[in-house]
Amino acid sequence: MSDKLKQIINKQGEQQISPIDHADDIIQLVGFIIGEEEYAVPILTIQEIIKPIRWTRVPQTPAYVLGVFNLRGSVIPLLDLRTKFGLRPLKHSDETRFFVLKQGDEVAGFVIDRLTMAIRIKKTDIGAAPDTIAADDSMIAGVGKQAGRILTILKVDKLLARDF
Amino acid sequence: MDEFQEILQDFLVESFELIEQLDQDLVELESRPDDLELLNGIFRVAHTIKGASSFLNFDVLTHLTHHMEDVLNKARHGDLAITAEVMDVVLESIDLMKSLLSIIRDTSSDAGIEVGDCVVRLDIISGGKGDVQTPVAVAPAAKVVEEVVEEEVYSSDEPDYDNMDADEVEAEIERLLQERQNQDKAKRAAKIAAGESVPEAPPEPMDEAEAKPAPKATPAPAPVPVAPRATPSRATESDDAKAAAPATRAPAVVEQTIRVDVKRLDHLMNLIGELVLAKNRLMKINVDVEERYEGEAFLEELNQVVSIVSLVTTDLQIAVMKTRMLPIGKVFNKFPRMIRDLSRELNKKIELEISGEETELDKSIVEEIGDPLVHIIRNSCDHGVEIPSIRVAAGKTESGTITLKAYNEGNAIVIQIDDDGKGLDPEMLKNKSVEKGIITDAEADLMSSKEAFALIFKPGFSTAAAVTSVSGRGVGMDVVKTNIEKLNGIIDIESELGVGTSMKLKIPLTLAIIQALLVGVQEEHYAIPLASVLETVRISKDEIYTVENRSVMRLRDDVLSLVHIGDIFEVERILDSSEHAYVVVLGLGSSKLGLIVDTLVGQEEIVIKSMGDYLKGIEGIAGATIRGDGGVTLIVDVAALMQMARGVKAKAMVEESSSSSKKEKTRASDYKVMIVDDSKTDRMIMRKALEPLGVTIVEAGDGQEALNTLKQGDHNFDAMLIDIEMPRMDGYTLAGEIKKYNKYKNLPLIAVTSRTGKSDRMRGVESGMIEYITKPYSADYLASVVQRNVNFKSEFL
Numbered sequence: 001m002s003d004k005l006k007q008i009i010n011k012q013g014e015q016q017i018s019p020i021d022h023a024d025d026i027i028q029l030v031g032f033i034i035g036e037e038e039y040a041v042p043i044l045t046i047q048e049i050i051k052p053i054r055w056t057r058v059p060q061t062p063a064y065v066l067g068v069f070n071l072r073g074s075v076i077p078l079l080d081l082r083t084k085f086g087l088r089p090l091k092h093s094d095e096t097r098f099f100v101l102k103q104g105d106e107v108a109g110f111v112i113d114r115l116t117m118a119i120r121i122k123k124t125d126i127g128a129a130p131d132t133i134a135a136d137d138s139m140i141a142g143v144g145k146q147a148g149r150i151l152t153i154l155k156v157d158k159l160l161a162r163d164f
Numbered sequence: 165m166d167e168f169q170e171i172l173q174d175f176l177v178e179s180f181e182l183i184e185q186l187d188q189d190l191v192e193l194e195s196r197p198d199d200l201e202l203l204n205g206i207f208r209v210a211h212t213i214k215g216a217s218s219f220l221n222f223d224v225l226t227h228l229t230h231h232m233e234d235v236l237n238k239a240r241h242g243d244l245a246i247t248a249e250v251m252d253v254v255l256e257s258i259d260l261m262k263s264l265l266s267i268i269r270d271t272s273s274d275a276g277i278e279v280g281d282c283v284v285r286l287d288i289i290s291g292g293k294g295d296v297q298t299p300v301a302v303a304p305a306a307k308v309v310e311e312v313v314e315e316e317v318y319s320s321d322e323p324d325y326d327n328m329d330a331d332e333v334e335a336e337i338e339r340l341l342q343e344r345q346n347q348d349k350a351k352r353a354a355k356i357a358a359g360e361s362v363p364e365a366p367p368e369p370m371d372e373a374e375a376k377p378a379p380k381a382t383p384a385p386a387p388v389p390v391a392p393r394a395t396p397s398r399a400t401e402s403d404d405a406k407a408a409a410p411a412t413r414a415p416a417v418v419e420q421t422i423r424v425d426v427k428r429l430d431h432l433m434n435l436i437g438e439l440v441l442a443k444n445r446l447m448k449i450n451v452d453v454e455e456r457y458e459g460e461a462f463l464e465e466l467n468q469v470v471s472i473v474s475l476v477t478t479d480l481q482i483a484v485m486k487t488r489m490l491p492i493g494k495v496f497n498k499f500p501r502m503i504r505d506l507s508r509e510l511n512k513k514i515e516l517e518i519s520g521e522e523t524e525l526d527k528s529i530v531e532e533i534g535d536p537l538v539h540i541i542r543n544s545c546d547h548g549v550e551i552p553s554i555r556v557a558a559g560k561t562e563s564g565t566i567t568l569k570a571y572n573e574g575n576a577i578v579i580q581i582d583d584d585g586k587g588l589d590p591e592m593l594k595n596k597s598v599e600k601g602i603i604t605d606a607e608a609d610l611m612s613s614k615e616a617f618a619l620i621f622k623p624g625f626s627t628a629a630a631v632t633s634v635s636g637r638g639v640g641m642d643v644v645k646t647n648i649e650k651l652n653g654i655i656d657i658e659s660e661l662g663v664g665t666s667m668k669l670k671i672p673l674t675l676a677i678i679q680a681l682l683v684g685v686q687e688e689h690y691a692i693p694l695a696s697v698l699e700t701v702r703i704s705k706d707e708i709y710t711v712e713n714r715s716v717m718r719l720r721d722d723v724l725s726l727v728h729i730g731d732i733f734e735v736e737r738i739l740d741s742s743e744h745a746y747v748v749v750l751g752l753g754s755s756k757l758g759l760i761v762d763t764l765v766g767q768e769e770i771v772i773k774s775m776g777d778y779l780k781g782i783e784g785i786a787g788a789t790i791r792g793d794g795g796v797t798l799i800v801d802v803a804a805l806m807q808m809a810r811g812v813k814a815k816a817m818v819e820e821s822s823s824s825s826k827k828e829k830t831r832a833s834d835y836k837v838m839i840v841d842d843s844k845t846d847r848m849i850m851r852k853a854l855e856p857l858g859v860t861i862v863e864a865g866d867g868q869e870a871l872n873t874l875k876q877g878d879h880n881f882d883a884m885l886i887d888i889e890m891p892r893m894d895g896y897t898l899a900g901e902i903k904k905y906n907k908y909k910n911l912p913l914i915a916v917t918s919r920t921g922k923s924d925r926m927r928g929v930e931s932g933m934i935e936y937i938t939k940p941y942s943a944d945y946l947a948s949v950v951q952r953n954v955n956f957k958s959e960f961l
Contacts (some may be wrong), residue, residue: 043334056796057688059733060782066795068775068788073438075773075788075796091876149474161779 007116025123029144031116031151032099035087038151040144045156047102049115052092062164069109071100078109079159106160121146126153168220175216182209183262190255200240207236213261222274225264231286232257238290253285272371325757397917426527429488436477437771440677441790443477444768446470448792481677492570492579493521498534499541499568506545513563514549518716520570525577529671532651533579536644540581540667541566543641548585548665558662560584576653576695579669588659590616597625614754617657621645632785649803652678654752670695680770680789680799683748684763685729686737689797691761691770691789696802698751700764704744717747717758724749726758727809732784737906750802750886757806766790772799784808832858835954836879839863840870841887841916846939850916852883853943854950866894871901874908881911882954885946886933888917888924899931912953916941 003021028039030049055078064083068075078098083089095114100107121144129140137157144151186209193202203589214229235254238244260282263275291635450470454463496518507514525533549564558561567582590613597619599601603611617627623642648655653671672678672695680691681700701719708715708726715726726747730737747758770789774780786801837859841847847863854861862879864870867890874881884902888895895915902908914935928936935949950956 054795056798057787058779058782058785058798059735060784061779065779068779068798070790070794070796073441073790075775075790077776089548091878106777108776160778162780 025125026120027123029119029121029151029153031119032097032112033114033116034081034085034112037088038149039112040119040151040153041099041101041156041159042153043118045101045103047100047107050098050109052096052098052111065164066111069098071109075108076100076107076109078111080111082111082113101156101160103156103160105157106157108160110159119144119151121151172220172268172272175220176265179213179216179265182212183258183265185743186210186258190251190258190784193251203236203240203246207233207240210236213342217274222264222268224274224277225261227266228257228260228264228279228283231283231290232261235286242933250289253282253289257282257286258636278921305776316579334803341504348560360693364773426488429484429527432484433488434480437677437773439477439479440769440771441792443474445792445794446473452737485526485673486524488527489524490524490527490529492525492533495530495534495537496521496568496570498626499537501564502538502541503545506542509543510551512545512549512551514545515563515565518569519567523570523572523577526673529651529673532647532667533671536647536669537568537579537581539644540669543570544583544585544665548587551587554586573670575674576670579671580666581669582664582666584664584713586835587661587663587665588617588620589661590659593617593619597622597785600625603716614657616755617659620657621655640719649752652695656754670690677769677771679767681748681767682765682797683729683746683759683761684765685733686735688733688735689765689791690729690733690761691768691799692748692750693786693799693802694767696752697749697758698749701747701749701758703747715760719749719758722756724756724758726760728760730762732805732808750806752802752806755806757809759805770797770799832956833860835859835956836881837861837950837954838873838879838884840865840867840884840890840895842866842890845885845915847885849943850946853946857947857951857956859950859954859956867895867898867901870898874902883912883950884913885914885916885950888915888919888928895933896927896931899928899933903932914949914953916946 022050028043030043030046031038031040033039050071053069054058055067057067058065058077061067064080066078066080069078070076079090092111093113097115098109099112100109125146126142127142128142129138139154141153141155144153186206189202189206193199193206196202206294210229210233213234214226217225217229232254235244235250239246239250244250257279259705260277263277264279265275268274302747341390348632425839448472450466453466456467458462499518503514506512535773544566549566550558550560552562555564566582567580570577570579571581572578590611590827594608594611594618598605598608602619602622602625620641621644625641645655648669648671651671653669656668656670657665658668659665679694681689681694681697682689684690703717707717711723715728716723717726718724724747729735745760745762747760748762748764750757750759768791770791772787773780773789775788777784779785784801784804786799786804788796788798791797835857837854839847839850839854839861840863841850842865851861851863860879862873862881864873867886869892870884870886871893873879886895886898890898893901895917899913899915902911902913912935913933915933916937916939917924918939925936935953937946937949
């Protein structure tokens with residue numbers, strides 16, 4: 001019995017150690033769906049993920065800027081990624097979420113269709129964005145391949161940059 | 165008599181001395197009740213005073229001290245424990261004794277103070293029954309003469325320490341000390357002025373021995389002599405002892421300040437902002453609760469708490485705001501030098517008068533106000549004040565005066581810059597502006613003098629014939645206006661040709677929290693800073709005229725140009741506009757604008773929040789605030805809005821909804837009918853009746869649900885069947901709500917109900933129902949009514 005337990009503990013210990021050994025090689029992402037495709041952003045850029053709440057329209061802004069909402073006393077812009085990606089706007093469903101992304105002082109909420117999961121992916125599994133869209137002003141940081149699926153990893157700083 | 169007077173003086177001096185010592189001893193006694201030495205000393209004091217007072221015929225004092233002596237005697241012999249209660253009475257009697265002695269000193273009689281109460285209590289403590297007779301002292305008339313003599317002594321220049329009681333001595337010491345300190349301070353200031361570095365006033369070294377009153381530390385083992393010490397020496401000693409104490413306190417009182425990082429204050433201000441929002445929310449909830457539980461007892465308590473919270477929040481807000489305040493003198497200080505330099509450069513004689521530099525403003529505003537003021541003052545020097553020869557020719561003094569003053573006015577601070585120069589010429593300003601293409605001839609004709617003065621703030625405007633190094637490039641005043649408006653401030657110009665110009669800058673005390681008017685347009689709300697709202701007017705549609713493609717209205721004697729807030733902020737007109745509208749008259753400096761809104765919500769204190777870098781600088785929006793219900797409301801930037809209003813062409817007030825792009829029906833299922841009924845059976849019956857037609861049917865369980873389905877806009881309904889009696893929202897209300905929307909103005913609403921009364925039918929028609937079917941009905945009848953109302957094409961049958 002105790003031997004078995006020891007074995008398990010050792011095994012767990014190994015598991016815990018191994019990722020640390022390769023911490024540099026692994027990136028943690030959170031995946032989400034917009035339209036038909038799966039996208040991902042680094043987990044550390046996510047301040048929080050909330051269910052849709054009421055927002056206020058802001059005039060004189062592009063269509064993908066839905067407006068602003070109140071996140072515990074802070075006024076935060078809300079952007080619709082579907083519209084931004086050129087998709088038809090969709091009514092919010094039970095699976096719709098607001099992704100609140102933060103980088104430096106910039107904070108914004110993004111509407112996504114559905115959350116998938118937290119993903120650990122090796123750096124070596126991430127390829128560059130296709131040449132045709134790999135320009136500097138592209139929002140795509142790279143394309144991750146894992147277990148038969150393809151993730152488009154987005155540049156958070158580009159998402160948070162005002163482009164109007 | 166002189167002999168008596170002499171004895172009396174000695175008695176008083178001695179007694180006051182003794183009593184002062186007594187006080188200290190008694191307090192010590194309380195902590196060490198078994199100290200026989202102390203008790204003996206105290207007893208002797210009481211005994212001495214008693215003896216002397218009886219000799220001098222002060223019966224009341226004798227009576228009191230006699231009973232004190234009794235109590236203390238018992239304690240001395242161990243018959244009475246000194247408890248806190250006993251001590252209270254003894255201390256009280258000593259206070260009485262002091263008062264009596266003061267009275268004796270002032271009137272040479274011990275009448276006028278009631279000691280009976282205290283004596284009774286003393287008697288009870290010492291074991292008596294408390295039935296003692298208090299003698300009544302009669303002030304002898306003969307002593308009046310002595311009083312005069314005494315007063316003469318008092319009025320002499322050198323204060324008579326001998327005749328003072330403890331308090332007076334202290335006051336006198338305090339006074340002398342103050343005098344000394346002031347002298348020191350003046351010396352220090354003089355030294356600082358002379359450029360010497362002087363350390364901050366150090367606390368005066370305190371002599372240990374002097375700090376402790378010597379007599380207290382050494383309880384006299386032998387009976388206290390009748391005249392323990394020569395009076396003058398005693399006075400100096402107590403002087404020293406007391407001097408040490410206030411001296412250590414005094415430097416601490418001098419300007420107690422600490423430096424605080426502004427970031428911390430900003431953070432504090434943010435937190436207060438949150439608190440104000442929470443308070444608003446609490447007040448809103450309170451109103452709701454009041455409505456729901458009217459007359460309940462707990463409401464009053466709730467009300468109290470809410471009002472306390474609201475009061476304290478307001479106070480806190482003001483207190484924190486004050487911590488951020490700086491005197492405007494900080495900005496004003498640099499102007500005398502500037503004026504001096506400018507007057508040399510321009511060969512003019514200009515004097516600057518500054519007042520109100522102690523007026524306080526929020527730090528952030530003080531920082532922002534400097535540049536605009538520099539521009540305005542430069543402008544006054546350059547364009548306002550004339551050169552000496554012209555001034556003299558115009559009958560003015562050779563040197564011009566610019567007055568700079570600041571003062572508070574309500575919730576704002578006013579900075580006023582006056583000059584006695586040549587003043588502004590409205591006609592000249594208009595001509596110049598027309599010349600430069602800033603305004604048209606027609607506009608110039610309509611302009612009042614005030615509006616003409618405001619032209620100097622237009623970008624590209626400069627009245628100076630030649631550009632000098634000082635001004636005239638046409639940039640300055642434009643910047644002034646922008647900066648002041650950024651601070652939510654307004655500029656007002658008054659000028660008289662040849663007499664001078666007066667410019668008033670009215671700036672709010674703080675930037676973070678403002679009063680706002682909340683207005684509604686369609687389903688949106690906006691907050692307008694109340695400082696820019698002049699008035700609100702309710703008008704009907706036919707009071708709006710169109711002149712040169714712009715909407716205008718008559719406001720008393722003026723013509724006010726109008727703009728709909730919905731046109732500026734691209735608000736979708738989904739609700740049918742009613743016959744009436746509200747006009748919010750906005751004023752900024754001399755320009756006015758009428759802003760048409762659908763509803764006025766009310767006045768509220770709002771906290772300005774930034775919308776972050778992402779949405780910074782949206783035209784017409786100054787920021788956002790969070791309302792009591794947790795929603796975000798945008799704050800209107802009045803200055804930008806007035807600018808935008810110029811570009812907005814008048815639109816017809818009632819816009820026809822352009823949703824006529826209805827698709828051609830190609831199938832029976834293209835027709836959509838909503839059935840609203842709370843009874844599932846009824847819904848089923850209706851569904852069964854309509855199914856043969858092949859139309860698409862959507863069901864809703866009550867009015868609210870139906871309205872939500874409609875608002876979501878997933879379906880384009882061709883007709884609705886509505887039950888009247890439903891929970892949450894009944895049929896009449898539902899019909900009324902639906903008819904508010906332009907889009908559904910022509911949507912056929914069919915009432916299906918068991919209410920058959922004529923009044924019910926009437927209400928149905930009033931609320932917008934076009935057909936009225938009473939239950940029970942035949943399936944065919946229902947189907948035919950629906951067919952008729954949706955223009956059902958017969959080929960689908």
